[in-house]
Amino acid sequence: xxxxxxxxxxxxxxxxxxxxxxxxxxxxxxxxxxxxxxxxxxxxxxxxxxxxxxxxxxxxxxxxxxxxxxxxxxxxxxxxxxxxxxxxxxxxxxxxxxxxxxxxxxxxxxxxxxxxxxxxxxxxxxxxxxxxxxxxxxxxxxxxxxxxxxxxxxxxxxxxxxxxxxxxxxxxxxxxxxxxxxxxxxxxxxxxxxxxxxxxxxxxxxxxxxxxxxxxxxxxxxxxxxxxxxxxxxxxxxxxxxxxxxxxxxxxxxxxxxxxxxxxxxxxxxxxxxxxxxxxxxxxxxxxxxxxxxxxxxxxxxxxxxxxxxxxxxxxxxxxxxxxxxxxxxxxxxxxxxxxxxxxxxxxxxxxxxxxxxxxxxxxxxxxxxxxxxxxxxxxxxxxxxxxxxxxxxxxxxxxxxxxxxxxxxxxxxxxxxxxxxxxxxxxxxxxx
Numbered sequence: 001x002x003x004x005x006x007x008x009x010x011x012x013x014x015x016x017x018x019x020x021x022x023x024x025x026x027x028x029x030x031x032x033x034x035x036x037x038x039x040x041x042x043x044x045x046x047x048x049x050x051x052x053x054x055x056x057x058x059x060x061x062x063x064x065x066x067x068x069x070x071x072x073x074x075x076x077x078x079x080x081x082x083x084x085x086x087x088x089x090x091x092x093x094x095x096x097x098x099x100x101x102x103x104x105x106x107x108x109x110x111x112x113x114x115x116x117x118x119x120x121x122x123x124x125x126x127x128x129x130x131x132x133x134x135x136x137x138x139x140x141x142x143x144x145x146x147x148x149x150x151x152x153x154x155x156x157x158x159x160x161x162x163x164x165x166x167x168x169x170x171x172x173x174x175x176x177x178x179x180x181x182x183x184x185x186x187x188x189x190x191x192x193x194x195x196x197x198x199x200x201x202x203x204x205x206x207x208x209x210x211x212x213x214x215x216x217x218x219x220x221x222x223x224x225x226x227x228x229x230x231x232x233x234x235x236x237x238x239x240x241x242x243x244x245x246x247x248x249x250x251x252x253x254x255x256x257x258x259x260x261x262x263x264x265x266x267x268x269x270x271x272x273x274x275x276x277x278x279x280x281x282x283x284x285x286x287x288x289x290x291x292x293x294x295x296x297x298x299x300x301x302x303x304x305x306x307x308x309x310x311x312x313x314x315x316x317x318x319x320x321x322x323x324x325x326x327x328x329x330x331x332x333x334x335x336x337x338x339x340x341x342x343x344x345x346x347x348x349x350x351x352x353x354x355x356x357x358x359x360x361x362x363x364x365x366x367x368x369x370x371x372x373x374x375x376x377x378x379x380x381x382x383x384x385x386x387x388x389x390x391x392x393x394x395x396x397x398x399x400x401x402x403x404x405x406x407x408x409x410x411x412x413x414x415x416x417x418x419x420x421x422x423x424x425x426x427x428x429x430x431x432x433x
Contacts, residue, residue, distance in 0.1 A: 001366070002040060003070060004319040005033040006077025007326030008359055010147075011352050013084040014333045016345050030081045037074055059116075060123045066134050067316075068116055069141045072108045076144035079105055080151050087155040095155055102152055102165060106172055109141035113179070131190040132197055133207040134317070136183045142176025143211055145169050146218020147330070153225040162229035166222045173218050177264075180211035199282040200313055205275040206320040209268050213327035216264035220334040223257035226250040258338040265335050268328050314369040318362050325355060 012026030048055045058064050079101050086094050116138040120126075126135075149169020153162040187208060196202065230246040231239065241249040329351045336344030369375045 001316070001319055001363075002033055002037045002074035003077060004322035004326070004359060004362070005029060005036060006074060006081055007323045008355060009033060009081045010077060010084065011326045011329050011355060013081070014330045015349060015352055016333060016337070017349065027085055030085050033074075033078060033081070037078060040074075041071070059119055063134075065116060065120060066137050069109075069112050069138050072105070072112055072141040073144055076105050076109070076141065076148055080144070080148050083148075083151045083155055092157065095157070098152060099156065099161065099165070102148060103168075105141075105148065106145055106168060109145055109172065110175075113138050113142055113176075128186065128190050129194045131186055131194075132201055132204050133183075133187055134204045135186070136180050136207055136211060139176050139179040139183070140210065142172050142179065143214040145176070146173030147214060147221060147327075148218075149173075150218050150221025150225065153222060153229060159229050159231075162225060166225060166229055169218065170222055173215055177211050177215045184208065184211075196278050196281075200315065201317075202275075202279045202282065203315070203317045203320050205278055206272070206324045208271040208324075209275065210324035210327050212264040212271070213268035213324060213331045216261040216268060217327060217331040217334050219257050219261045219264070220331075220338050223254040224338075226253055261331075261338075262335065265331050268331060272325070272328060314365050314374055316366075316375070318365065321362060322355060322359050325351070325358075329355060 009026050009029040012022055012029060015022055058068065079098060082094070082101075083098050087098070120138075146169050149165045153165045153169070156162045156165065197205065227247070227250040230241050230250045239246050244252075329348055332344055332348040332351065335341070336348060366375070
């Protein structure tokens with residue numbers, strides 16, 4: 001939710017046709033995102049303090065653990081919008097503060113991405129049939145760094161700091177994209193061998209749009225700021241960069257970045273249409289089944305037959321309809337600016353309008369799902385048991401407690417019962433039989 005809201009504020013600021021009402025709408029969305037971020041954090045802290053065991057459970061849960069990096073991604077979008085909406089309205093103190101936040105964000109992104117993947121690889125086992133693009137999500141904090149560096153380097157007063165931010169941003173962005181690329185291959189292999197995911201999991205397919213779109217937007221933005229970072233007008237001794245005149249070097253690097261980013265933009269568009277078709281297909285099939293039957297479960301020919309209703313239930317992955325597309329929209333604006341294509345600016349504005357409508361729709365559906373207890377409820381949505389994750393642990397504890405009771409009833413004590421490890425192994429053996 002916070003990622004989608006922050007991404008929407010970023011898109012509104014990127015619209016090339018500036019007007020006061022667009023600016024103020026984006027500002028309202030920016031402050032709304034800050035409020036939502038604080039509310040989510042207060043709820044998380046309340047949960048972890050009230051039930052400390054849920055903290056570790058969140059890190060090893062097969063689904064919830066994949067969304068742990070979301071707080072860093074949301075923080076990154078907040079930092080980006082602070083630069084966009086605050087840098088020109090305050091003094092240098094805000095720019096310096098955001099510079100510090102940028103390097104903190106880089107540290108958190110690298111640390112959390114490595115940590116989450118290591119926890120998943122060491123504690124859980126997945127099959128290719130279980131693979132979804134959500135596996136990319138732990139790399140998403142890395143993918144925000146490039147757009148963050150592009151916006152920040154345009155506001156810094158010190159060219160040296162701008163260059164450092166661009167180099168750091170480009171490096172981390174490359175790491176994030178290459179990590180995502182390896183998971184792309186697993187996702188495509190899963191599609192080739194297991195077909196499309198189940199209908200409820202298909203909104204997550206839009207996550208595959210983000211890596212290429214964020215990298216395209218960040219690369220073009222950082223390349224545009226290279227000139228002000230390399231050419232120091234007040235210091236002629238710094239007019240060379242890697243043995244090449246700084247002005248020439250910045251222009252060459254910008255041209256290369258712009259043309260290479262076209263591939264990334266095209267890749268994002270390709271995954272976007274694949275995701276759209278995959279999500280529209282279940283709705284079309286549901287509509288066909290609906291029109292074949294009347295409201296009483298009988299078909300138009302009068303034969304009694306139960307209608308099988310199957311829709312895509314709401315889940316928090318519905319925000320994947322928005323957040324990755326905010327990256328695709330900003331990338332479209334960047335490409336339009338780099339190649340001076342007015343039609344792409346118009347296309348980006350249309351996409352912006354659709355994102356606003358879609359954001360309102362998803363938020364309304366989220367509120368409806370909460371009221372109907374479809375999410376934020378035991379065994380509902382992301383809180384359900386998966387693959388025996390909680391059930392197996394509960395069963396093991398139940399076996400231990402039963403053995404203790406039997407030992408005490410026999411006049412012994414729990415210490416006379418076989419050790420916990422042997423009990424667990426015996427339980428697994430019994431389950432296998």
